[in-house]
Amino acid sequence: ISISGIEDDDLAHIRLKDVTLRIIGRSNKPVSLGDLYGNEFEITIRGLKGSEDEILQRINSISAEIDAMGGIPNFFGVQRFGINRPITHIVGERLIRGDVKGAVMTYLAYITPDESESEEVREARQLCQEGNFKECLKRMPLRYERAILNELVKVKKSTEQLSESDYIAAFNALPVNLQKLFIHAYQAYLFNLVLSKRMMSLNMNRQQPFNAALVGDIVCYRNEHGFADPAKLERVTEEKVDAINRLIKRGRAFVTAPVFGFATELGAGLEGEIEREVLTAEGIELSDFKLNVLPALSSKGTRRPIIVPVKVNCKELSDDEMNPGCKRVKLNFFLPKGSYATVVLREYMKMK
Incomplete structure (x- = not known):
């Protein structure tokens, strides 16, 4: 600071x-x-539990595996999706589909099965599920939920009469940074899916290291500070794959996977197949990341290294x-x- x-x-x-x-x-x-x-x-x-020698042996063994791989898989952590109430990416998915009402209702009314929230909050969310926004507002102690509920209540319409514009106005009661977090969480969820599928595919082919570039991959290069720079991208071709893998071993290049957006350039080969498979399974297209109803939340996307070096x-x-x-x-x-x-x-x- x-x-x-x-x-x-x-x-x-x-x-x-x-x-x-x-x-x-x-x-x-x-x-x-x-x-x-x-x-x-x-x-x-x-x-x-165990002796000091046993514990050190376990630590050293895990560290050796990480070194051999060139780092750890660069997954987004669970906190990206919400630790106590992991719905952030679900709200984002609703927004990407243009379902603002669904996004609002998920944020307000979804009740986690593990009772991670107080009974007061759970009862308020139940009222929201029943469409009783006015009573929910009286009981809901959480400020962002209250901001949305205030907008829904003040239009003085029944739940059935609320229009898309009413739900958009209610959603816009949230700070823009929080709104963007929903989109980012869904992008992170998709990235984790791509990364998991790549790991599973390569685990079936033990001859191919996880951190090695394949023809069709898109790699990024190291910046002046020694970190991966997603602005410096190159597609891996048959002619360049060996040279790029030498750079990867020296920490100067990194295989990437997409943080999907409307301007994402998809990979080819195995990586491209996985990326398209994830999009198809989710039933979304890259153009969906250009949100017509909430244009400020549109995302061009980027790429992210699949491995992060760590000692x-x-x-x-x-x-x-x-x-x-x-x-x-x-x-x-x-x-x-x-x-x-x-x-x-x-x-x-x-x-x-």
Whole structure:
């Protein structure tokens, strides 16, 4: 973060729960969106069973697999879809199909089966399912839901009389950044599908490494900071595939998959087949990402590396004071922006 107009000593008077402020330098301009290169993580995993040697052996074995692959699959993490109520991508899917009413009702009325929300919120959502928006507004404590409900109630129409324009006006009560998050979540869901299908296809052909380029793939190149740059794209041809794979091994090129949008250039070969298969299975077309009813949410799309390089260091292995008889370990690693620490941790914490 950037803080202007204060002296170093002033920071000592700032108290924020679970936050430590440390001065790293001064600049003539503030930190802003687009400046972030990545994030450094130090994460403690607790409740580990086994001897120190056994735990270290497991950690080293997993790290060796990651190194051999060239990194971890660059999935979007679960938080992209909503941790307590994973419907963000479902709302986005409704919007892509032009079903604004469906998007609004999913956001307002969907009740998660795992009871992750309070009884008060669940009862309010039930009222919404029944079309009783006025009573739902009285009971709903969540501010974004209340913003939408206010718009639906103030038109003074029955649920059956509400028009598409009424639902559009209600949806527009949400901040634009939140609206875009729904689209981005659905794009992330589709990307994860493509990535999963590619992994399954290549697992059937053990001769082909996951991080190797195939003819028809689209690769991006490393920028001046050493990170993958989706603006620098090239299609892999038969003539160039060997040279590009040499660049991949040196960390200078990266195979990509699409974050679908209306301007997406689909791959060819195996990758192209997978991309088209996902679109067909979902029943959508690239042109659907140009939203006529909500043009501000239209997305051109981009491409994203299928693998993110990561070096995980085991900083400390010790007794777990919170779980007697168990161990804890501190893992340290860096990820470029847009990649998820939860995806890295899953490789170390999954049961299989």
